[in-house]
Amino acid sequence: MANVKVIIPIIIIIIIATALIIFAPNEETTKNEIEEKWIKSGPFSIDKAQYNVGEKIFLDTDGLKFDDKGTVEFLRPINDTHHKTYIKIPFNGINKQQFNYYFEPRLHEFRGICSMDDIAGNWIVKFSGTQYEDINFKILNQLSSWDDRLMKPVC
Numbered sequence: 001m002a003n004v005k006v007i008i009p010i011i012i013i014i015i016i017a018t019a020l021i022i023f024a025p026n027e028e029t030t031k032n033e034i035e036e037k038w039i040k041s042g043p044f045s046i047d048k049a050q051y052n053v054g055e056k057i058f059l060d061t062d063g064l065k066f067d068d069k070g071t072v073e074f075l076r077p078i079n080d081t082h083h084k085t086y087i088k089i090p091f092n093g094i095n096k097q098q099f100n101y102y103f104e105p106r107l108h109e110f111r112g113i114c115s116m117d118d119i120a121g122n123w124i125v126k127f128s129g130t131q132y133e134d135i136n137f138k139i140l141n142q143l144s145s146w147d148d149r150l151m152k153p154v155c
Contacts, residue, residue, distance in 0.1 A: 037049075038060070041125075041133045041134070041135050042132035042133075043061055043064050043098075043132075044059065044060070044061050044125070044127060046060075046125065046135055047060070048137065049136075049137050050138045050140060051140065052139070052140050052144045052147070053120060053141065053142065053151060054144060054149060055104070056102045056103065056104045057102060057105070057137075058101075059089070059100065059101045059102065059125075060100050061098055061099050061101075062098040063098065064093035064096065064097045065097075066094050066097075067093060068130060069091065069129055070091060070127060071089065071091070071128045071129060072088070072089040072090075072091060072101075072125060072126075072128075073085050073089075073128055074087045074103075075123060075125075076105065076113075076123055077120075077122055087103060089101055105119045105139065109154045112155075113154075114155040115151070116141050116151045117141060120139050120140060120141035122138050123137050123138070124136055125137070
């Protein structure tokens with residue numbers, strides 16, 4: 001009887017430990033999955049390849065060379081073949097080798113961005129003054145389920 005009182009708790013501990021080992025997320029795998037979602041070009045990266053209207057776009061810059069100098073340009077689609085600069089972010093590797101920047105594309109009457117249709121589409125991130133490849137991403141013409149704002153046309 002005394003052996004049963006000792007053996008049962010040991011078996012329960014072994015079962016719980018085994019379950020934790022099997023079902024606990026692997027930290028390295030989780031970290032790799034997060035890193036894989038970032039879209040990169042040289043020292044520049046954005047956090048996703050696809051956004052909903054109203055989501056913030058996060059630009060991470062890490063490891064600029066001293067001779068890297070130019071402008072990050074976010075270009076919004078006008079139509080299938082033309083884009084227009086939405087925002088410009090200057091950078092100079094002599095001053096800063098790393099920085100972060102985030103923004104949310106919004107409706108702006110004075111910029112001619114009147115409705116969600118003017119934000120949605122295939123955007124380009126261009127690194128003027130460098131040889132880095134452009135980054136392409138898409139903004140879907142939909143709001144996230146958590147976003148209760150109304151995106152009524154402004155013009």
